[in-house]
Amino acid sequence: MSTESTFQTHLVLGYVAWLICFGAYILPWLTSMDRVRAHRAIATLHSFRFFGLVFILPGVVGPNLPASFAAFAAYGDLAAGLLAMLALITIRIRPIFWLFVVAFNLVGMGDLALDYYHAIQDGLPAQAGELGAAYAIPIIYVPLLMITHVFAFYLLMRPQPKATQALAGEAAVS
Numbered sequence: 001m002s003t004e005s006t007f008q009t010h011l012v013l014g015y016v017a018w019l020i021c022f023g024a025y026i027l028p029w030l031t032s033m034d035r036v037r038a039h040r041a042i043a044t045l046h047s048f049r050f051f052g053l054v055f056i057l058p059g060v061v062g063p064n065l066p067a068s069f070a071a072f073a074a075y076g077d078l079a080a081g082l083l084a085m086l087a088l089i090t091i092r093i094r095p096i097f098w099l100f101v102v103a104f105n106l107v108g109m110g111d112l113a114l115d116y117y118h119a120i121q122d123g124l125p126a127q128a129g130e131l132g133a134a135y136a137i138p139i140i141y142v143p144l145l146m147i148t149h150v151f152a153f154y155l156l157m158r159p160q161p162k163a164t165q166a167l168a169g170e171a172a173v174s
Helices: 003-031 035-056 067-089 094-121 124-157 162-173
Strands: none
Touching: 003 035, 003 124, 035 067, 035 094, 035 124, 067 094, 094 124
């Protein structure tokens, strides 16, 4: 099997495995919580995206990893991770918390989509070995990040029950 085929197979199976796990364990857990706690859990996962800086760390990735992919992925992940941390820090100031929840999800999902675009444009699947130790990031971590972004947007777009709206309004006032 070619490097490109192996990488693509790993990527697809990463999504399949996480979708099965998400459906069986994570989705029931998140839907059992109120929206704030669910978004807080998702933000906690995404707060570790600073780890994407590893794409620009010599010795971890190969010297021929396309620089345009590496830099964009590294700094996009850092931005999403910092926004997720800001959401967590501002949990007690709900309007700001929600602003950061929307921001880290928009930036984070945009980053992942553009990373896929840059990877394809730069021929990364054919030279996936250049990812070195960071190979696990797109195969194991990125599918979970993308799935949780999609779910976060679902939660944000879903109408809020009237009772919850009233409680949220009271909490914002106090």
